[in-house]
Amino acid sequence: MPAPTHPRPHTETLANGLRVTLRHGPGLKRSAAALRVAAGSHDVPLAWPGLAHFLEHLLFLGTERFPANEGLMAYVQGHGGQVNASTRERTTDFFFELPVRAFSGGLERLSDMLAQPRLNLDDQLREREVLHAEYVAWSQDPTAQKQFALYEGLPAEHPLRGFHAGNRDSLKVELPAFQQALKDFHQRFYRTGQMTLSLTGPQNVEQLLALAEQFAAALPTGDKIAQAAPVPLAVKSYQQVDGLHGNLLFAFDALPQSSAQALAFLCHWLNSAKPGGLLAYLQQHNLAEGLKALPLYHFDGQALLHLQFNAGAEALNVIHQQLLDWLSFFSQQDWAPLREEYAAVQQRQQQIGGALQLARLDSEHLQNGLPDCAVEALKNILCELGAVDNFSPHWSLPAANPFLRANEPLTNAGLIRGQTSAHRGLRTFAQDRSRGRRERSPMQFSQALPSTADEGAIYLRWQLDAAASVDLQARLQRSLQQIRRDASEAGVELLFSATGNQWLLKLTGLQEPMPSVLEHALKCLTSVSADSPRDEPEAPLIPIRQLLKALPESCLEPVGASDDAAHLWTTARWDGLALGFNPQSQSAMGLALSRIPGQPDHQLSAPCAINGRRLWQYIDTASSEHAVLLFCPSASQNVADEAVWRLLAQLLQTPFYQRLRVELQLGYAVFSALRQVHGRVALVFGVQSPNVKPDALLEHIQQFLNGLPALIEQLDDASLSQHRQSLADQFGAAELDFKEAAELLWQARLAGHSSDYLERSVATIAALDRSTLLSAAQRLLDAEGGWLCLASARAPAVPWQAVE
Incomplete structure (x- = not known):
């Protein structure tokens, strides 16, 4: 866990007008930059809707100094970082996170692409097709269309009612007038006065300031200009119904300063499901099951507040009346305790936040x-x-979050309190000294990560006789809803997944509240009955995300389903891993661990391998778009095979994206990555396309992979060495943050590795050479580890074998 950062970052305006915020986080492992341009979709000339979004895309296509294969996206991917951008109504954001050693190189590329875009016509024509594919998907996505329809109650002339994504018809790339408008928009807004740069990292403020000044020196200088004020929203409120949801919208035209913070505070308490609040009342009277409040828009005193209820039209008027009654109650309360808790929640989020966040x-x-x-x-x-x-009189303020209060210090901290005969296998730190052997304990308190920080992680896995039915899965998730929110506010992320007959409860974040969070979570999961409430329906996912969601279960042998939670818990067998816990926190875990349902078992069976087979699973995505997800596990689970698969993933990521998305224009959702599923390391290739069918998409993926040996041969020694070193560094203690390290060690445990897995991986990666890579590439092409293809169409002919 990063050491506490200063609650307020340093802010100043540089001589050339660039505003900077600089935050020193002494415990952070990486550095991050967020660049905000005060210009967005609503600042574009009316003749060219989508121009701002289009420019954001174009900026990533390379410059004269840094072509696309050396630009920001490729650079960040090559160093195992994160990068993205977003165009909103009045702002455009560019942001990335990198290891400290590579951070200045990322800033150099960001400043160059902002200041010196090529705006090449051929690039524009290709990228327009990408935006058009996004537009097609957006226009066919019911959730996106419902979101767009929320603005229909506003005046027709307000820009919120307009189309701003861009497509083939609105982006008239061939016209000189469009090219002039594109250049004018860039010159007008992409200059220092319109920009704010936020830097965060372990560097001190002086070092961050030097990086900011170096970044600013490459940018066009210019004063800040006022963005045009929008026309009035003109309405006070309106309501809509979109099938499962009723929507109440409230418009504001002249809000005072600090209204964004006021709206966020109000939404936080509106969203509370605790007794005495609005949602609890609506649920109790069968008026609505869910409530989500958030500001949709905020600019220059204008705002649009959206409250969504999963309720029909007949209930919406009653809900509106109860909302006004609750608002009246809330307006008359003493907000001091709510302000104190709200500030504590935000402080916890900053305490656990990574550099990019x-x-x-x-x-x-x-x-x-x-x-x-x-x-x-x-x-x-x-x-x-x-x-x-x-x-x-029936309203009351929500009860305080129980996980925000510090636990009382425990005596005899070196012992595991609450241990029973069923938990004799639990290890203490002293018992985990031998890190080279395979661990045999059902719950291992591992020393593989330091216990000197505030951060911890708990993994609990159950193997059951049957899978949970869809209905039971929903009830299990619903039972954790309030605990999950309270835990998140207190700095603990709680995730529960039921994948086939494998159930996993994972807690990561601040270790201090974890014992209490775990105890509450186990109580909720084991109290689920047939009468427990169901969860509200989830919004449909785009096809490629549906395939990703289905992947973990597709890697398991199919089993029958059961709706009997009590029986499943009775026959369950479990094991687990706890990381980062100091002796006091470890002692506090005793009571919760004594309540784990099922029988401890340190020899749970591993999923079956698919070696040598080419399996195809059809997923009905209920979409006109096509999607393919190719899952290629390593031939074995030894550390050497895993290491070379990781290096292949790093080498492939940028060329795969460049070939299938940029050159072939197959679709806007194109990616390759390394994934770990049930302890198995695999290369994953995904494509979603509006017009290319799955068998053709798969053929394009295979053609790319056939060129993999040549790609490796063409790589010069210096580049190969750089890739190898970058990958090894990502496993080093200096760069690997706690949450990532914990996940790697959990997957290593599932694969049967010892607790020195990280150190062994670094050493193995450092020894990889070209011949090893070429051998691995051939094993990939031969599908020695097997290929599993999830697709939105039925299986083609041999060699593919259809599975249900």
């Missing part, structure tokens, strides 16, 4: 909690929403 937070320029200046803004908002000074 913190940099993006800083780019918003919002103070923590609800500052005094935002209190008046909140009062103004509540007044405009219709709050009055009388209300029903």
Whole structure:
């Protein structure tokens, strides 16, 4: 866990007008940058909708100094980082995270692509097709269309009612007038006065400032200009029904300063499901099962607040009345305890936040909690929403989050309290000294990661006689809903997955609240009955995401399903892994561990391998778009095979994207990556296309893979060495953050590796050479580890074998 960062980052404006925020996080393993341009889709000339989004895409296509294969995206991917961009109504954001050693190179590429875009006509024509494919998918996505329809209650002339994504018809690349508008937009807004740069990392403020000044020196200088004010929203409120959901929308035209923080505070408490609140009342009276409140839009005093309920039209008027009653109650309360808890929640989020999360937070320029200046803004908002000074007596403020309060220190911290005869296999730190052997304990308290920080991770796995039915899975997830939210606010991420007959409960984050979170979670999971409430339906996923969601279960042998939770728990067998725990926190885990249902078992069976087979599974995505996901596991689970598969994944990522997305224009969702599923390391290739069918997509993937040996042969020694070193560094203690390390060690345990897996991986990666890579490439082409293809169409002919 990063050491606590300063609650307020350093801010200043450089001599050339660039505003910077600099946050020193002494415990961070990586550095991040978030660059915000004060210009977005609503700042584009009316004649060219989509131009701002189009420019964002074009900027990633390379410059004279850094062509696409050396540009920011390729550079970040090559160093195991993260990179993305987003165009909104009035802002455009570019952000990335990198190892500290590579950070200055990322900033250099970002400044160059912002200042010196090529805007090549051929690039534009190709990228327009990518945006058009996105547009086609967007226009056919029910969730996206419902979101767009939310603005129909606003005046037709307001830009929120307009189309801003861009497509083949709106982006008239061939016209001189469009080219002039594109250059004018870039020159007008992509200059220092319109930009804010947020840097976060373990570097001190002076070092971050030097990086910011170097970044700023390459940018065009210019003063900040005022963005044109939009026309008035003109309405106060309206409502809509879109099938399963009822929507209430509230528009504001002249909000005071700090209203963004006031709206965020209000939404936080509106979304609470605790007794006495709005949602609890609606659920109790069968008016609605779910509530989601968030601001859809905020600019220059204007805002649009959206409240979504999974309720029909007949209930919406009653819900609106109860909402106004709750708002009246809320407006008359003492907000001091709520402000204190809200600030504590935000402080916890910053404490567990990585560099990228913190940099993006800083780019918003919002103070923590609800500052005094935002209190008046909140009062103004509540007044405009219709709050009055009388209300029903049944409302109450939510109970305090139990996981935000520190636990009392425990005595005799070196022992595991609550241990029973069923838990004799639990290991203490002293018992885990021998790190070279395979662990035999059902719950291992591992020393593979240091226990000196505040961070911890718990993995609990159950193997059952049958899979949970769809209905039971929904009830299990619903049982954790409130615990998951309270835990998240307290700095613990809680995830539960039921994949076939393998169930996993995972906790990561601050270790101090974890014993209590685990105890509450186990109680909820084992209390599920046939009468437990069902979860509300999830929004449909795009096809490629449906395939990714189906992948873990597709890697397991099919088993029958059961709806009897009590029987499944009775016959369950479990094992687990705990990482990062200091002796006191380890001791506090005793009571929760004594309540784990099922029987401890340190020899749970591993999923069957698919070596040598080419399996094809059809997934009905209920979409007109096509998608393919090719899963290629390593031939074995030894560390050497895993290491070479990781290096192949790093070498393939950029060329695969360049070939299938940029050159062949197959679709906008194109990726290759390394995934670990049930302990098995695999290369994964994914493509979603609006017009190319799955068998043709797979052929393109295979053609690319056939060229893999040549790609390796063409790689010069220096480049190969750089890739190898970059990959090895990603496994080193200096760069690997706790959450990533914990996941790697859990997957290593599933694969049967010893607790020195990370060190062995670094040494193995460092020894990889060209001949080893070529041999691995051939084993990949021969499908020695097997190929599993998930697709939105039925299996083609031999050699593919259809599976259900």
